[in-house]
Amino acid sequence: MKGEPFVFLRRTPIRPFVPFPDARAALAILIAAGAGCAATACGAGARPPIAARGFVDDFGDTIAYGPAQRIVSLNPVTTELLFAAGLGSRVVGRTHWDHYPPAADAVPDLGDGIGPNVELVVGARPDLVLLYAGGSNQRAAASLRAAGVRTLAVRTDHIADLARVAAAFAAVTGDSATVRAADTALATVDSVRHLPRPARPLTVVWHMGEPPLYVAGSGSFMGELIEVAGGTNVFADVAAPSPQVSVEEVSRRDPDVILAGPETARRLPQSAAWRTVRAVREGHLAVYDTVLVGRPGVRIGEAALDVRRLLFPHAARPQ
């Protein structure tokens, strides 16, 4: 992963001489560490967090090891991952936005995944809650923990985070099926990454939404998808995941292609402001599948293939 160190966690002491409490979990961690690194170019320093009392998550909280039979997944990425790993029958709650795979629709909808309804989550009687580790979820995590519910919070902003969250789940529950599911997806990403690059860089803007106009910067998996597919993100110099920019700035950076959602692609050619952008005037708008590329989940491999096909419609496909 270009420029993205495989950092597992912050502030986590690795204590090699502490006897590990659960041999099964230890094994899972070893499997997870190996598998996670195979599919992504994670650095030599990547180690799963090992602490005597439990697994340390992205909020710096410690989660006790143990199997999970009733899981509430409050992140579409983890919902997809659990179903892909064949653990869908253990999912007893999901967010309002989790509709993939279609079987996920049968799982009770517990509302938002960011700022979740804590009471509904506890009411689902889970033995593990998977949460997105964003700032506003920290209170929810504290409440859930106070209510005695094991809560694992992991950020899922980058492609490599899929391997991280899969490994975290495996480490906590001792079940490494998630790691294999993530591996499959990330192997596809790697195969797309190794396709022939264009002789001349193809410059791309990923239009995320408007107004205000948000584009993909280098801090998001969407920016990473452009690079994986062989394109060059003209906003890669902006570290934020989704910087807010002006149409004039897009025009100045003069991308060869604009990746846009279906609605946007219909609207841009009609806009006088957007017609100042060469790619719009020349009709170089590539329409991405909003559902497929919306999250760095188990379909990230398909998403990478899709973006590759959009950017290089006539190029060879991976074998």
Place this chain on the structure above:
Amino acid sequence: MKASHTAFLVVALALAASAALLVGPVPLAVPDVMAAIVGAGDTETVAIVRTIRLPRVVLGALVGAGLSMSGVALQATMRNPLAEPYLLGVSGGAAVGAVAATASGVLHPFAVELAAFAGAGAAVALVILVARASHAPASSPALVMAGVVVGAFANAAILVVLAGAPAGAVRDALWWMMGSLNGATWTMNAWLAAIVAGGAVALWTLAREIDVLSLGGDAAAALGVEVDRATRRAFVVAALVAAATVAAAGLVGFVGLVVPALVRALGARGTRPTLRAAAVAGAALVVAADIAARTARAPAELPLGAVTALIGVPFFLARLRHTA
């Protein structure tokens, strides 16, 4: 204020608190909830009642009481029925702190709360400095003016921070600014309770000075009150109480403005009776509003600040009509 009105407010608070414990997205039977309060029953019910619903009710009551007492003190001191904690730079300063913490992505458990309180404290200090520098003879209008100006500056700062923030942080910040009791914890409640109780004691002690100040600056000076110093004291206490509520629950609008007016319409006169009645009425209003906020559109929640206004305004208008 008539005893019947006081009794009405106390009963309203008791009813709101009971309803808030009984009603929620997970249906629980009344006897189960009552057993769970004392820790009996199955684990999930006890967890829902004691770690989710009860802290939330207590937080709502503390926020309502704090904002209302703060409003009473400010309106009396400034002799301005439009004075309220959020008008005096407190909300703006707190919001700058909270938004900056959200946008920076710091993941300390109390980062947003601490940043909001620090921001509010900075804004209050700035308001006092600006008001003092103006050398105005009577300090109240100068404080109001300084508060409005600092608030406007804070709003501009928020917009600048948000313009460069990722979409997710903008959403988080917006939710914070709409106010919510979601995720209340006993740790936070203990802190807020200490500050609100301390503020209540301080305002109770300052009540005689505030009474005299409400007669007007000249009359107060003639009665031997150091107007500037007394005004500043009441202002600082009121602002810090409001800042603590904002840090704990975001911006819950309307309470500090209208609850004092409401209890005056019910006949409360004098700072101490008004403080007492406003604390109870404010607590009842916020606890009741939160029931609506978390059940009206479950599983999603409505912004608490909007619900307090939706519930409070008709009640207030009806009361006004009745008095007129």
